[in-house]
Amino acid sequence: MEKSIPDIVVGRLPRYLRALEYMLRKGIKTTSSQELGDSIGISAAQIRKDLSQFGEFGKQGTGYSVRFLVDQLQSILHVNQPWDLVLVGVGDLGTALATYQGFVNRGFRIVLAFDNDPAKTGKIIGDVTILGMDDIEVKVAESGAKIAMLTVPASAAQEVAESLIKGGIRAILNYAPMQLSLPADIHVEYIDPITKLQHMTYYLD
Amino acid sequence: MEKSIPDIVVGRLPRYLRALEYMLRKGIKTTSSQELGDSIGISAAQIRKDLSQFGEFGKQGTGYSVRFLVDQLQSILHVNQPWDLVLVGVGDLGTALATYQGFVNRGFRIVLAFDNDPAKTGKIIGDVTILGMDDIEVKVAESGAKIAMLTVPASAAQEVAESLIKGGIRAILNYAPMQLSLPADIHVEYIDPITKLQHMTYYLD
DNA sequence: TCTTTTTTGTGGTTTATTTCACGGAGGATT
DNA sequence: AATCCTCCGTGAAATAAACCACAAAAAAGA
Numbered sequence: 001m002e003k004s005i006p007d008i009v010v011g012r013l014p015r016y017l018r019a020l021e022y023m024l025r026k027g028i029k030t031t032s033s034q035e036l037g038d039s040i041g042i043s044a045a046q047i048r049k050d051l052s053q054f055g056e057f058g059k060q061g062t063g064y065s066v067r068f069l070v071d072q073l074q075s076i077l078h079v080n081q082p083w084d085l086v087l088v089g090v091g092d093l094g095t096a097l098a099t100y101q102g103f104v105n106r107g108f109r110i111v112l113a114f115d116n117d118p119a120k121t122g123k124i125i126g127d128v129t130i131l132g133m134d135d136i137e138v139k140v141a142e143s144g145a146k147i148a149m150l151t152v153p154a155s156a157a158q159e160v161a162e163s164l165i166k167g168g169i170r171a172i173l174n175y176a177p178m179q180l181s182l183p184a185d186i187h188v189e190y191i192d193p194i195t196k197l198q199h200m201t202y203y204l205d
Numbered sequence: 206m207e208k209s210i211p212d213i214v215v216g217r218l219p220r221y222l223r224a225l226e227y228m229l230r231k232g233i234k235t236t237s238s239q240e241l242g243d244s245i246g247i248s249a250a251q252i253r254k255d256l257s258q259f260g261e262f263g264k265q266g267t268g269y270s271v272r273f274l275v276d277q278l279q280s281i282l283h284v285n286q287p288w289d290l291v292l293v294g295v296g297d298l299g300t301a302l303a304t305y306q307g308f309v310n311r312g313f314r315i316v317l318a319f320d321n322d323p324a325k326t327g328k329i330i331g332d333v334t335i336l337g338m339d340d341i342e343v344k345v346a347e348s349g350a351k352i353a354m355l356t357v358p359a360s361a362a363q364e365v366a367e368s369l370i371k372g373g374i375r376a377i378l379n380y381a382p383m384q385l386s387l388p389a390d391i392h393v394e395y396i397d398p399i400t401k402l403q404h405m406t407y408y409l410d
Numbered sequence: 411t412c413t414t415t416t417t418t419g420t421g422g423t424t425t426a427t428t429t430c431a432c433g434g435a436g437g438a439t440t
Numbered sequence: 441a442a443t444c445c446t447c448c449g450t451g452a453a454a455t456a457a458a459c460c461a462c463a464a465a466a467a468a469g470a
Contacts, residue, residue, distance in 0.1 A: 006426075014403035018382060032447060040384045044447090045429055052449055060448045061436040078406045085402075092301035097398070099297050102382065106399050146409055147402065171405040173398060177223060177307065179245045187408050189401040193302070193378060194311050196394040197290075197352065198219035200376040201283045203392050204351055213457075237417060249417090250459055257419055265418040266466035 009050050015040055016047065017073040023066045032063035082107045084145040086169065088160055089152035090115040090130050093175060097149060098126035112143050116156075136160075140167030147171045154178040214255050220245055221252065222278040228271045237268035287312045289350040291374065293365055294357035295320040295335050298380060302354060303331035317348050321361075341365075345372030352376045359383040 019040050023031055033044040033051075051057055057072050058064045074080040085103065087094055087110050097103070098110055113125055116133045123130050131139060140148075140163075148169045152160050157176035164172065171187040174180055177195075180188055224245050228236055238249040238256075256262055256274075259281055263269045279285040290308065292299055292315050302308070303315055318330055321338045328335050336344060345353075345368075353374045357365050362381035369377065376392040379385055382400075385393055 008427075010407050011404050013407070014400040015384070017403065018397075018400065019384065022383070034447080039386075041386075043429070045431095046427090048447090048449065049428080056449070058448050059436070060434070061438090061446050063447065076407065077403045078409060079403055083402070083406060083409075092304050093298075096297035096301040102399060106403075108399070108402055147405065149398070170409060171402075173401055173405070178227070179220070179224065181244075181246075187405045189405055191396055191398060191401065192223075193354070193396060194307060194313070195219040195223065196378055196396065197288070197313055197376075198222065198282045198284055198311075199216050200352065200378070200392045200394055201288060202215050202218070202281065204283060204288075204376060211456075239417080248459070250461095251457090253417090253419060254458080261419070263418050264466070265464070266416050266468090268417065 005053050009053060012042065012046075012050055013073055013077055015042075016050075017070065017077065017079075020066055020070045020073065024070055028066055030063050031066055031069075033058070035063075079107050082109055083147055084109055084111040084143060086111065086140055086143065086145045086148040086164065087113040087128075088115075088133075088136075088148060088150050088164065089156075089175075090117075090120055090125055091151060094149075094151040095125060097151065098128070108147075110149075111145055112139060114139075133160075133163075136163050137167040140164060140169060145169065147173070149173045149175065151175045210258050214258060217247065217251075217255055218278055218282055220247075221255075222275065222282065222284075225271055225275045225278065229275055233271055235268050236271055236274075238263070240268075284312050287314060288352055289314055289316040289348060291316065291345055291348065291350045291353040291369065292318040292333075293320075293338075293341075293353060293355050293369065294361075294380075295322075295325055295330055296356060299354075299356040300330060302356065303333070313352075315354075316350055317344060319344075338365075341368050342372040345369060345374060350374065352378070354378045354380065356380045 016036065019036060033047040037044040037047050054076055055072070057069050085108050087098055090098065090113055098113060103110065110126055110128060113128045113130050114133050114136055115121065115130050118132065120130050121132045146169060148164045150157055150160060150172055154176045157174065157178055158180055161172055161180050161182060165182065165186055172180065173189050173191065175191050177192045182188060221241065224241060238252040242249040242252050262274050262277055290313050292303055295303065295318055303318060308315065315331055315333060318333045318335050319338050319341055320326065320335050323337065325335050326337045351374060353369045355362055355365060355377055359381045362379065362383055363385055366377055366385050366387060370387065370391055377385065378394050378396065380396050382397045387393060
């Protein structure tokens with residue numbers, strides 16, 4: 001029986017990957033846990049311990065091959081394949097996300113966009129046509145997408161999330177400022193700038 | 206000597222506050238650690254322990270007065286006063302943030318917006334006129350703002366952040382997909398959807 | 411009034427996470 | 441080829457976080 005990896009460790013891997021991809025673009029061939037740690041503010045021991053959960057990727061005396069470690073982390077995180085995204089809610093924020101090039105550059109492609117405003121349906125945003133919310137479950141199921149981004153008002157988020165799950169969505173990136181109550185096997189991450197700002201104001205006078 | 210509160214505890218307070226403000230709008234007068242915890246997926250014991258770091262806010266047998274606890278948490282987080290924000294980078298995302306009503310409703314007001322694109326300067330976005338990046342330090346210092354939101358390309362983020370700090374900014378909400386290297390007394394929070402998506406794809410096939 | 415129920419705040423315990431520190435492998439230097 | 445230096449992987453130790461369980465307070469009910 002393999003031991004499961006702590007979620008907090010998994011959460012650091014994308015940060016390692018981001019820093020390593022930056023090094024790759026810079027042409028840096030090799031790095032050490034010390035150097036990588038310095039660049040992202042994490043201790044070298046922590047990085048070595050985290051990576052050792054998945055295998056032995058480094059070489060004593062030399063460090064890590066940047067390209068090799070990028071490949072390994074992409075594989076571990078399952079981002080060595082493209083992922084389809086569903087976007088629900090095409091307000092200002094949804095529009096910004098739909099046109100953001102950062103997703104497609106990193107292997108995430110929006111394949112469906114929904115909004116319940118009839119004035120918006122039919123319009124094209126980014127690469128997709130905005131659809132109405134009718135039969136959203138069926139449309140999502142047909143697309144085969146497993147990940148959704150939710151940029152609807154808080155009042156609608158729970159209901160929409162439940163529809164998405166019926167359509168086969170298994171992970172939700174929730175921009176609505178509210179906690180979703182969903183089955184344990186659905187993975188939810190939250191992005192709420194107010195929460196982050198309030199965290200910081202604690203430390204300000 | 207007073208013991209300092211763990212940052213992880215501080216980070217949960219805005220979540221408690223958000224749930225409690227929701228209860229307040231619903232007209233709920235009283236709640237318990239159990240009920241609050243159920244609504245946001247945190248154990249009752251954890252909530253009681255966290256709150257006890259700051260005082261005794263509840264009553265045995267009854268629970269917590271929602272209004273009182275909201276007031277207390279707002280005071281602890283210093284959000285019982287309005288905060289001025291500086292926005293740097295008025296692309297799609299910056300525009301979405303500038304027009305988002307959620308900030309002002311929660312006591313955060315954008316008072317300055319900057320962009321280095323001459324085509325944008327002079328235009329009005331939300332309640333403010335977009336300024337060029339010249340003399341950004343001076344303009345920020347004159348505004349007195351202590352918090353900035355950074356929605357510039359990753360390649361510009363470090364340099365801009367340093368300018369902001371020279372202008373008196375002490376907390377930065379960074380939307381650029383890169384780690385900032387700044388003095389320890391500057392508080393930085395990160396919002397990067399790619400990182401969150403990659404965290405979730407680990408758990409997907 | 412007396413008993414039962416609810417629910418807090420907290421000391422103590424358990425579990426999780428981070429850090430330490432060292433053996434040893436590999437490369438560089440002389 | 442001998443020595444020095446770097447830096448990984450990891451068991452052990454230290455620290456941090458979460459959870460448990462209970463006395464006591466308050467309200468509700470009998």
